[in-house]
Amino acid sequence: MKLLTKYIFVVLSLMITQAVKSQNQKKNTLTNYVNPFIGTAPLTDPKILGYELPEGWRSWAGLCFPGSSLPNAMVQLSPITEYGSGAGYEYEDDVILGFAHTNKGHWNLCNVPVLPMSKPGTHFGSKFSHQKESASPGFYQVYLSDYQVNVNLTSTLRCGYHQYEFKDNQDRQVLFDLAKANSRVSDWNISQDGDYAVKGFQNGENVYFYAVSNTKIDRLEKKEEGKNSGYAILHLSDGQTKPVELKIGLSFVSVENARENLESEIGSKTFTQVKAAAATQWEKLLSAIQVKGGTSKQKVMLYSSLYRSFLWPALRSDVNGQFKDAKGQVTKSDFRYYTEPSLWDTYRNKDVLLGLITPDVTLDVIKSMIDVGQKRGFMPTFFHGDHGTSSVAGAYLRGIDQFDIKAAYQIFLKNANVEGGARPFIKEYIEKGYISDPDIKNPHVETKAKAGVSKTLEYAYDDYSLAQIAKKLGDSSNYRSLMARSGNYKNMFDPGTRFMRGRLDNGNWIKPFNPQYPYYEYMYREANAWQVSFYAPHDMPGLIQLYGGAAGFESKLDSLFTLPWNPKYIARNVETMIGQYCQGNQPDHEAPFAYTFIGKPEKSQKIIDQILNELYGIGKEGLALSGMDDAGEMSSWYVFSALGIYPFSATDPTYIVTVPLFDEIKWKTSSGKLLIIKKPFKGRKLTAIKVNGKKIPGYFISHDVFRNGGTVEMVTE
Secondary structure (H helix, E strand, O other), rough: HHHHHHHHHHHHHHHHHHHHHHHHHHHOOOHHHHOOOOOOOOOOHHHOOOOOOOOOOOOOOOOOOOOOOOOOOOOOEEEEEOOOOOOOOOOOOOOOOEEOOOOOOOOOOOOOOOOEOOOOOOOEEEEHHHHHHEEEEEEEEEOOOOOOOEEEEOOOOOOEEEEEEEEEOOEEEEEOOOOOOOOOOOOEEEEEEEOOOEEEEOOOOOEEEEEEEOOOOEEEEEOOOOOOOEEEEEEEOOOOOOOOOEEEEEEEOOHHHHHHHHHHOOOOHHHHHHHHHHHHHHHHOOOEEEOOOHHHHHHHHHHHHHHHHOOEEEEEEOOOOOEOOOOOOEEEOOOOOOOOEEEEEHOHHHHHHHHOHHHHHHHHHHHHHHHHHHHHHHOOOOOOOOHHHHHHHHHHHHOOOOHHHHHHHHHHHHHOOOOOOOOOOOOHHHHHHHOOOOOOOOOOOOOOOOOHHHHHHHHHHHHHHHHHHHHOOOHHHHHHHHHOOOOOHHHEOOOOOEEEOOOOOOOOOOOOOOOOOOEEOOOOOOOOOHHHHOOOOOOOOOOOHHHHOOHHHHHHHHHHHHHHOOOOOOOEEEOOOEEEEEEOOOOHOOOHHHHHHHHHHHHHHHHHHHHHHHEEOOOOOOEOOOOOOOOOHHHHHHHHHHHHHOOOOOOOOOEOOOOOOOOOOEEEEOOOOOOEEEEEOOOOOOOEEOOOEEEEOEEEEHHHHHHOHHHHEEEOO
16 A cells, blocks of 8 residues: 555656646747737837927837737738738727738738627727737737627638637627728628638739638628728627637639638648647747847847747748739749848848748748749849848858859849849949939928939949859959949048038039938938948948048947937937937948947947847837837847847858857757857957857858857857
């Protein structure tokens, strides 16, 4: 009996130990550090913004969505509180209008909105409370108080899975609000397909869907089908007490493909299974980077930022490989077709991070870009600049080379030389070495012109990027020509004011000149003279010489971060200031690292630490960002800077070294190697860098540490 009792005790002890261990492991999963609500709240503090928000304005702090998505998925299933807003969801709102299936945070998409209802009134939408709302990677939940429905959402790559728990099982309805989206909708349709399914289409983004309910559809009510004032409602049968489930497949090709996507990715899987698979996929991605040390908030910001870095570009090909190409034709390929990256923003860091962790996605993104380039005649760009050159060159030089580099190169050469395509005013740029702006009396923030200074600086960097491909391919003639053009940034430097300054067509400097005044498109793009005057990531020694050497450069850089912002200068998206430096927008995101090039890394570190600790996860709820996330660029800036390495010139396969927030980082590279980044001492002043135990000169490490693995140690005091 004693032996049996002892045996039972041992077994119970083992079971308890295992349960505790399992619970601890569950608590320590990296997805638990991700807060999808970060980036959904507004920033209102004028001390951080740089100015008082005008009445009716909302700062562009984050513009993120909290809903369910897999990495780089077609479907982002997220709540909508306001159509026409950046991501459709604004944290300060208290009414949910629907749950849409696509998102980006750029005032577009938000397609196929669906809303469960119970006895709705004349207006669709329900009050909700953040106390009854939750989210994690691949999952979103909220209680709709007006309809007394608890909503659970999860998703696969191409499908959304809805689960509705109605308090009242009578008169249950599901709204398909197909006249609404962030993209302009001028046509839509929906029809019933048997007792349990509906199918349809919404134009604007031209999205097809096929939806299957686990509850019989009594009737499909349609009001003004196809019109922007119309809607459709599924009236579900009474009597069933289990939760209503709605599985929706999307396609940008056809209803048939949407149905095939649904059957392939969800089929008979349960909500719990799909949710668990989503969490597992995110855990695998996040676990590529594991850290020791740092505060709880820093870990939340790291993994939340890492999560945000992998939501865009979005998948556009179906399970059968079909997609609609740049000419609107249905085609098929052996690669996954993706949307174009947000290149003006993401070339700086996010596209590099994507390639380091998911090179297979980067490879298919590049193949997608080449497909667009071959069919449109020019390689795609986004918004401003020609930074696809940097993203593709950077990936190629880092070893992602299983694509037709020669085909890509020929299209990029066309981008760089042919007027009317990817580079506006390229003829003037080639002939003069700069792009001029017109002489406009009393220009204001939104004056439309050429943004000649920004274009010249960015084209010069793009020329450098393309030159690196030319060099790799042995095209010495174009290499020499492009490298010569890469120095064109110098043509915008006015030695009299020591700023990058606009020029007239005749070469004269634009007068009057106020380097603090921000413009959207006159001389500069969403910036002022201060914010672009330190941009030459491919030639920092040359830039420093323009300022007369290290001392002059340091003095000017000091002023960037200390000269107070004029609160009367209000330009939306030029916000969140440290002096004249703007973390809330991309044009000067390289500037905090610039002190390193004159041997003063401690001054860079001070600014970087201030940004990391004071401009992320801020505001009343701790959910605001310093600016628009821009498809992950703001988040990727945090990831690299928090880990102590940053792709200063994203084209080059090197990384500038700073002091990480964490004591140790283990980075499992895509090649199966292990990169360990160590900071053994508490100090924040970088005194030496060791690679595999050997002190190296300078402040850059090679991409070889990712290819081969090894240890990078930042020695500090």
